[in-house]
Amino acid sequence: MSTVSNHNNPEQSSSINLTEEEKKVWAILEQVADPEIPVLSIVDLGIVRSVKIATSSIPPSGGGGALITITPTYSGCPAMDMISTNIRIALSENGYPNVEIYTVLSPAWTTDWMTEQGKEKLRAYGIAPPLGKSFDQKYLEDLKVECPQCHSNNTKLISQFGSTACKALFQCNDCKEPFDYFKCH
Amino acid sequence: MSVSPNNQSTDQSIHFSTSQHINFSTTQLINYTLHLADNALILGHGNSEWTGHGPVLEQDIAISNIALDLIGQSRYLYQYAADLINQSNNPFPPVSGRPVTEDDLAYLRDVLEFKNCILVEQPNGDWAQTILRQFFFSAYQYFFYEQLKQSSDERLSAIAEKSLKETTYHLRWSGDWVIRLGDGTEDSHSRMLKAIDELWMFTGELFEIAPYDEAALQNGIGVNVKELGVLWKQKVTAVFEEATLPVPQTTTFQKGGKTGIHSEHLGFILAEMQFLQRAYPNSQW
Ligand SMILES: [Zn+2]
Numbered sequence: 224m225s226t227v228s229n230h231n232n233p234e235q236s237s238s239i240n241l242t243e244e245e246k247k248v249w250a251i252l253e254q255v256a257d258p259e260i261p262v263l264s265i266v267d268l269g270i271v272r273s274v275k276i277a278t279s280s281i282p283p284s285g286g287g288g289a290l291i292t293i294t295p296t297y298s299g300c301p302a303m304d305m306i307s308t309n310i311r312i313a314l315s316e317n318g319y320p321n322v323e324i325y326t327v328l329s330p331a332w333t334t335d336w337m338t339e340q341g342k343e344k345l346r347a348y349g350i351a352p353p354l355g356k357s358f359d360q361k362y363l364e365d366l367k368v369e370c371p372q373c374h375s376n377n378t379k380l381i382s383q384f385g386s387t388a389c390k391a392l393f394q395c396n397d398c399k400e401p402f403d404y405f406k407c408h
Numbered sequence: 409m410s411v412s413p414n415n416q417s418t419d420q421s422i423h424f425s426t427s428q429h430i431n432f433s434t435t436q437l438i439n440y441t442l443h444l445a446d447n448a449l450i451l452g453h454g455n456s457e458w459t460g461h462g463p464v465l466e467q468d469i470a471i472s473n474i475a476l477d478l479i480g481q482s483r484y485l486y487q488y489a490a491d492l493i494n495q496s497n498n499p500f501p502p503v504s505g506r507p508v509t510e511d512d513l514a515y516l517r518d519v520l521e522f523k524n525c526i527l528v529e530q531p532n533g534d535w536a537q538t539i540l541r542q543f544f545f546s547a548y549q550y551f552f553y554e555q556l557k558q559s560s561d562e563r564l565s566a567i568a569e570k571s572l573k574e575t576t577y578h579l580r581w582s583g584d585w586v587i588r589l590g591d592g593t594e595d596s597h598s599r600m601l602k603a604i605d606e607l608w609m610f611t612g613e614l615f616e617i618a619p620y621d622e623a624a625l626q627n628g629i630g631v632n633v634k635e636l637g638v639l640w641k642q643k644v645t646a647v648f649e650e651a652t653l654p655v656p657q658t659t660t661f662q663k664g665g666k667t668g669i670h671s672e673h674l675g676f677i678l679a680e681m682q683f684l685q686r687a688y689p690n691s692q693w
Binding site: 295299300301327328329330331332382384386387406 | 452466467469470473474475476477478479480481483484562565566567569570571572573574577580581584
């Protein structure tokens with residue numbers, strides 16, 4: 224499975240040890256889009272932390288069960304309830320009507336968990352992907368964010384908060400287009 | 409914008425044990441958690457009133473995002489307080505015959521039961537006053553969460569870890585605005601001076617130790633807020649210097665909010681925020 228290879232993601236890094244059925248569920252979850260950035264799946268974003276197939280010792284009981292652990296990107300992310308609903312719908316349509324969803328806060332979500340494939344999709348969609356690692360406490364002003372339209376590095380920060388909590392607003396000094404930058408977090 | 413009444417989080421029950429609090433009065437832990445939740449909710453609610461009214465579109469979006477972060481943080485904290493109440497059978501009189509939810513705690517408590525600091529219930533005023541209120545609070549919350557991350561209570565520690573990332577952005581944003589307005593035009597500078605006059609007297613309470621702080625501290629769960637005052641003052645002084653603003657020398661502060669003695673403003677905030685649940689109990693959308 225190509226997207227389950229990001230070594231920064233502790234849960235996904237154990238992909239070698241996934242059972243066939245767990246791989247199948249991960250593949251279903253890769254089809255669940257983020258409601259705010261539909262070009263990314265919730266797996267690309269690193270929102271899905273783990274997948275367990277229900278057994279006699281793992282809830283929920285009853286057939287066709289799966290236990291999904293997710294983590295929110297931002298505390299106030301209004302999409303989390305919708306994401307849970309979409310996970311249920313996708314799994315239910317694919318043979319898992321019996322789904323339990325847990326939310327964990329720690330370790331806190333970081334853009335370091337975004338897959339390389341996710342970053343490519345963002346760029347193609349016109350959003351500059353996060354630069355560097357979240358533990359580099361660099362000020363946004365120091366960043367050289369590349370314009371996703373013309374690839375110039377001559378860009379400037381307009382606002383630290385963009386159209387959603389996870390983005391900042393930049394403008395390209397060359398092609399003059401404003402664009403979103405997915406903030407390091 | 410407020411916590412929507414139908415988000416009862418039935419399928420997102422956060423997954424932790426609380427068995428570790430054997431020696432710690434659950435009532436004090438509930439009070440401690442409610443205090444943190446109330447701070448975040450009341451400030452988030454105030455900020456949310458700017459949505460659609462910000463001075464420019466980008467800053468309207470910024471303050472709305474900060475409101476969302478704070479209300480989101482308050483939800484985690486209320487969910488935790490609700491779990492503690494349910495597990496310990498602590499009474500919560502407005503609710504009987506079913507488990508207490510995060511929404512009950514936000515909508516069905518009155519002024520005297522709210523434990524937020526008086527600073528966060530101060531009116532939005534003009535943009536300068538909103539900015540300064542946010543900056544004072546974010547500077548406090550940043551150092552607070554940094555230490556709460558070390559809490560022996562895993563759920564509070566996880567909430568702090570998550571929230572600290574957001575607060576880092578809030579502090580940076582509000583600090584930049586304090587500098588921009590303070591070191592800006594004659595008008596913006598004088599508005600900042602007026603905001604300092606209005607708000608400074610409420611900052612001392614952030615570092616007052618309430619009985620639940622004391623209990624949490626003794627059990628390795630809480631933060632010594634008294635010690636945070638030094639870090640906070642350093643941060644405020646550095647930003648004020650760059651903003652060409654004076655740091656007031658007064659040491660007389662208004663307090664009481666942490667133990668339920670509030671300014672007249674909180675009643676108006678709750679009247680508006682809780683109206684729907686009070687007029688139409690248990691209504692959902
Ligand atoms: Zn460009």
